[in-house]
Amino acid sequence: MKRKLKRAERRRQFRSLALIFPLLAFLCFAFFGPITGMLLRSVEDLEVRRILPNTVAALASWDGRDLPGEKAYAALAGDLSVARANDTVAIASKRLNYSLIGIRTVLASTARKLNALPEAGRAKEVLEKINPAWGDHATWVTIKGASGPFTSFYLLAALDLTHDTDGTIVGVPEEQAIYRDVFLRTFIISFSVTLLCMLLGFPVAYLLAALPPNRSNLLMIFVLLPFWTSLLARTSAWIVLLQTHGVVNDALHWLGIIDQPVRLIYNRFGVYVAMTHILLPFMILPLYSNMKAISPAYMRAAASLGAPPATAFRRVYLPQVLPGVGAGCLLVFILAIGYYITPALVGGGGDQMISYFIALYTTDTANWGLASALGALLLLVTLLLGFAYGKLVLGQQVTGGMKN
Amino acid sequence: MQGMMPGQAPPLVRFAGVQKTYDGEHLVVRNLDLEIRKGEFVTLLGPSGSGKTTTLMMLAGFEVPTGGEIYLEGQPIKHVPPYKRDIGMVFQNYALFPHLTIEENVAFPLSVRKVGKAEMKERVQAALRMIKLEGLARRRPGQLSGGQQQRVALARALVFNPRLVLMDEPLGALDKRLREEMQLEIKQLHEDMGITVVYVTHDQSEALTMSDRIAVFNNGIVQQIDNPHALYENPVNSFVASFVGENNVFSGIAQSIQHGFCEVMLSTGHKLIAKMGNVASVGSATSLSIRPERISIVSGRASVEMPNHLPARILKSIYLGDHALAVLSVPGEGEVVVKIRSDQHDLPADGQTVAIAFRPEDCLALDPVQTNLLAGASGQVGKITLSKSRTKEGSSYNVKI
Numbered sequence: 001m002k003r004k005l006k007r008a009e010r011r012r013q014f015r016s017l018a019l020i021f022p023l024l025a026f027l028c029f030a031f032f033g034p035i036t037g038m039l040l041r042s043v044e045d046l047e048v049r050r051i052l053p054n055t056v057a058a059l060a061s062w063d064g065r066d067l068p069g070e071k072a073y074a075a076l077a078g079d080l081s082v083a084r085a086n087d088t089v090a091i092a093s094k095r096l097n098y099s100l101i102g103i104r105t106v107l108a109s110t111a112r113k114l115n116a117l118p119e120a121g122r123a124k125e126v127l128e129k130i131n132p133a134w135g136d137h138a139t140w141v142t143i144k145g146a147s148g149p150f151t152s153f154y155l156l157a158a159l160d161l162t163h164d165t166d167g168t169i170v171g172v173p174e175e176q177a178i179y180r181d182v183f184l185r186t187f188i189i190s191f192s193v194t195l196l197c198m199l200l201g202f203p204v205a206y207l208l209a210a211l212p213p214n215r216s217n218l219l220m221i222f223v224l225l226p227f228w229t230s231l232l233a234r235t236s237a238w239i240v241l242l243q244t245h246g247v248v249n250d251a252l253h254w255l256g257i258i259d260q261p262v263r264l265i266y267n268r269f270g271v272y273v274a275m276t277h278i279l280l281p282f283m284i285l286p287l288y289s290n291m292k293a294i295s296p297a298y299m300r301a302a303a304s305l306g307a308p309p310a311t312a313f314r315r316v317y318l319p320q321v322l323p324g325v326g327a328g329c330l331l332v333f334i335l336a337i338g339y340y341i342t343p344a345l346v347g348g349g350g351d352q353m354i355s356y357f358i359a360l361y362t363t364d365t366a367n368w369g370l371a372s373a374l375g376a377l378l379l380l381v382t383l384l385l386g387f388a389y390g391k392l393v394l395g396q397q398v399t400g401g402m403k404n
Numbered sequence: 405m406q407g408m409m410p411g412q413a414p415p416l417v418r419f420a421g422v423q424k425t426y427d428g429e430h431l432v433v434r435n436l437d438l439e440i441r442k443g444e445f446v447t448l449l450g451p452s453g454s455g456k457t458t459t460l461m462m463l464a465g466f467e468v469p470t471g472g473e474i475y476l477e478g479q480p481i482k483h484v485p486p487y488k489r490d491i492g493m494v495f496q497n498y499a500l501f502p503h504l505t506i507e508e509n510v511a512f513p514l515s516v517r518k519v520g521k522a523e524m525k526e527r528v529q530a531a532l533r534m535i536k537l538e539g540l541a542r543r544r545p546g547q548l549s550g551g552q553q554q555r556v557a558l559a560r561a562l563v564f565n566p567r568l569v570l571m572d573e574p575l576g577a578l579d580k581r582l583r584e585e586m587q588l589e590i591k592q593l594h595e596d597m598g599i600t601v602v603y604v605t606h607d608q609s610e611a612l613t614m615s616d617r618i619a620v621f622n623n624g625i626v627q628q629i630d631n632p633h634a635l636y637e638n639p640v641n642s643f644v645a646s647f648v649g650e651n652n653v654f655s656g657i658a659q660s661i662q663h664g665f666c667e668v669m670l671s672t673g674h675k676l677i678a679k680m681g682n683v684a685s686v687g688s689a690t691s692l693s694i695r696p697e698r699i700s701i702v703s704g705r706a707s708v709e710m711p712n713h714l715p716a717r718i719l720k721s722i723y724l725g726d727h728a729l730a731v732l733s734v735p736g737e738g739e740v741v742v743k744i745r746s747d748q749h750d751l752p753a754d755g756q757t758v759a760i761a762f763r764p765e766d767c768l769a770l771d772p773v774q775t776n777l778l779a780g781a782s783g784q785v786g787k788i789t790l791s792k793s794r795t796k797e798g799s800s801y802n803v804k805i
């Protein structure tokens with residue numbers, strides 16, 4: 001009897017599992033797969049290992065002090081000639097060049113000039129003659145550092161850090177350091193956009209919650225309308241409006257407020273305007289749903305107890321909408337730090353956000369490792385914020401509402 | 405108030421010709437004149453939509469009168485914002501601030517008045533002691549039962565010693581037993597603290613239990629303002645007669661009027677003598693109003709002291725512990741409810757043919773009941789229906805006329 005019950009129970013669970021299976025499979029395929037792949041790519045380091053296998057093996061026993069022994073030189077010469085025959089030298093040299101700028105030419109010229117394998121015992125002499133860089137300690141440290149299979153190189157690079165030849169973590173030279181700036185810029189832009197959305201969205205949400213239903217519905221359609229238009233269309237609309245001879249400039253000129261067209265786009269201003277516009281609904285909706293749940297009786301009660309409107313707002317209304325404000329801000333911030341297309345279209349060179357560089361490294365230079373590392377850091381920040389968001393929303397359910 | 409003579413203190417609140425419309429066409433409150441003295445417990449009683457809440461909201465300052473003026477301690481307050489009126493209010497859903505503890509809720513009116521810390525603590529403690537909830541000071545409103553929340557709302561509205569306390573159906577959300585308990589508690593608080601209360605309800609028994617005076621509203625007009633006794637014994641019109649207490653109605657035509665009594669002929673040709681109410685004149689239609697407990701079931705014939713005598717047949721009788729109800733059918737008049745003492749051993753048997761009798765002074769000749777005038781006054785007109793319901797609190801009955 002008990003077993004029968006259990007079996008029926010299990011069959012029911014199985015059936016419900018079967019129902020959600022397509023979604024689960026899709027999620028694994030389209031979401032977890034790529035993310036795992038990306039995280040893996042940000043730490044894996046296989047190019048040098050693949051192209052120069054014998055060198056990597058020979059360097060495994062090298063202690064990293066002085067120069068490696070003759071064995072490593074011979075292995076390198078052998079690997080290079082095989083690689084030249086297979087036309088794969090560039091793959092390894094591209095990866096090595098990320099770590100040590102200039103090593104690409106060393107590798108290329110060596111491969112080109114190495115006509116025949118050097119005699120046994122003379123590999124070091126021959127290679128150093130072809131390119132004196134082979135006598136440099138740094139060249140060999142770079143090859144050993146890139147021999148994989150895993151590396152912290154990309155993740156460190158994404159934070160403008162690197163290993164120096166002693167293996168300690170140091171900042172990269174100032175002229176190469178860009179990502180910290182880009183991250184900082186991403187946060188500044190996201191923070192400003194969040195603040196703007198809050199300042200603009202709060203009164204709108206308040207109005208929506210306070211108006212009688214028929215009029216608030218109409219207003220709600222205006223809020224949602226941008227939701228139903230394509231992102232690209234909205235961004236292009238801003239270009240039309242803000243460009244040098246666009247609607248806004250012409251109007252200002254016609255009104256006599258300006259003589260020269262003002263630069264409104266392809267700068268930070270354009271980015272703020274377009275991003276705020278696009279992200280505003282994500283602020284208004286959580287705020288609205290929070291405000292809608294607050295009975296107007298609270299404000300009346302506060303007034304009847306002697307609180308002037310400002311005090312009532314500060315002490316009674318605001319504490320109750322705080323969860324909504326937090327949820328809206330986090331949502332907008334999380335969406336903003338991942339923004340790509342809008343800043344790319346309406347921003348200048350100095351307004352590009354982290355996603356722009358991720359796109360750049362995946363599509364243009366095919367530096368998958370760095371793109372993945374930047375993506376992984378972005379994901380980490382988003383996850384942390386998402387976690388905070390979840391906590392806030394849960395907190396809201398506990399405190400909100402009115403019991404009667 | 406300099407010109408006032410001693411002993412003739414002005415009323416605490418005075419509504420003078422107050423009118424209110426929301427849509428510009430339909431007057432929700434038409435020409436309200438009402439005076440409330442200090443220390444009084446005044447109830448606004450009336451059917452749903454009769455303008456009670458609107459009246460209270462105008463007094464609290466959340467609605468502005470369209471016409472007329474409201475005076476508080478002799479000062480016009482039409483343009484004084486609510487937070488400056490110093491009027492405590494208890495809302496139907498209590499409106500306790502959910503993000504504050506019970507203690508903080510009660511302290512709120514004191515802290516916005518910048519009362520010192522030590523005094524505030526003391527007054528909050530006293531208020532919580534008064535409502536017997538000292539132990540729950542640190543809880544949040546959501547963790548309290550309905551009755552406890554009600555008490556907190558009361559404490560919060562009283563703690564700052566307002567000039568006046570308004571309550572809009574404060575007990576509407578409570579069950580019957582708790583409601584009766586709270587009625588007594590509020591009444592006790594009113595007597596102990598000498599506060600002035602304006603109370604809104606549509607429950608006539610609640611109004612009768614608690615009030616010093618009751619203002620009966622209908623369609624935005626105050627029909628009668630009186631103490632409970634006068635309201636029950638001498639209703640000015642048939643609306644008040646029907647709305648306050650249970651009531652039987654006979655309709656007929658006034659035949660003659662003398663010495664404050666009038667003779668009325670029913671459609672069946674029977675003649676009844678009734679005290680003069682607001683019946684217009686000889687020949688006009690009238691509704692006779694008589695309370696269920698003033699009718700006797702008799703077997704004999706009409707006599708000099710009991711001239712009002714009608715044949716009737718018992719439809720059913722219901723035993724209710726402290727009393728019993730008999731529903732009778734009177735030819736031409738439909739059903740009549742009679743309240744009888746339950747210690748009478750001979751409860752009438754169903755189907756028995758008897759007669760009903762009542763004294764002329766217990767019967768009032770009023771304006772004819774108009775069904776449309778009473779629209780909205782749920783179940784106050786038409787046929788008597790009697791239902792007996794068994795609830796958790798025991799059995800209750802309601803007679804609707």
Ligand SMILES: Nc1ncnc2c1ncn2[C@@H]1O[C@H](COP(=O)(O)OP(=O)(O)OP(=O)(O)O)[C@@H](O)[C@H]1O
Nearest residue numbers: 426427432450451452453454455456457458459606
């Ligand atoms: N804010 C408002 N806007 C428009 N009409 C209103 C508003 N408030 C009340 N009314 C109308 O005014 C009339 C009187 O309403 P009010 O709330 O004063 O009735 P009430 O006597 O308190 O009834 P209840 O016993 O149901 O609470 C009703 O017809 C109602 O529809």
Ligand SMILES: [Mg+2]
Nearest residue numbers: 456457458572
């Ligand atoms: Mg009301």
